[in-house]
Amino acid sequence: MKYIYLILTILLVSSSAFAQKEKEMKMNTETNLIEATYYHENGEISQQGTFNLDKKLHGNWISYNEAGEKISEGAYVNGMKTGKWNFWNEGSLKEVEFSNNAIASVVNKESSVRVTKN
Structure with missing residues (x-):
């Protein structure tokens, strides 16, 4: 049961990056990664991380709740x-x-x- 809860939490965190209304993206020419910041509706940062040029999650990603508290942190390599x-x-x-x-x-x-x- 604990793995089901954990898997659901992971899926929610992973998918919520694409459900945000506001975002900022910019290309980092030194790393060749797209730096992304997503926001909650209240203006607090929801997620920060990077994508590679194939638009796959790549590098460190951090997620925050609406109060600005960190809820997850980890890394992707080519979307994994x-x-x-x-x-x-x-x-x-x-x-x-x-x-x-x-x-x-x-x-x-x-x-x-x-x-x-x-």
Whole structure:
């Protein structure tokens, strides 16, 4: 059951980047990546990350809730989740390791500190 909840959370976070009304995008000529920032309706940042020239998620991505608190952080390589991702939810932290775009392991940790954007 915990994996179903985690998968639904991951899908929601992944798909919400495309559901935002307002966004900013710019090309970084040094990295050849498109830098994207999506906003919640209240003006707070929803997600930040980069796309490659094939328009696939590529590089670090961070998601925030409407209060500006970080809810997820991890990396993509050519559209696939890779390595360790962190998911914060109601005082807990889940460290999820991805391999071949699939969940390889999940570690539950207590998190008394809520990380906010800089």
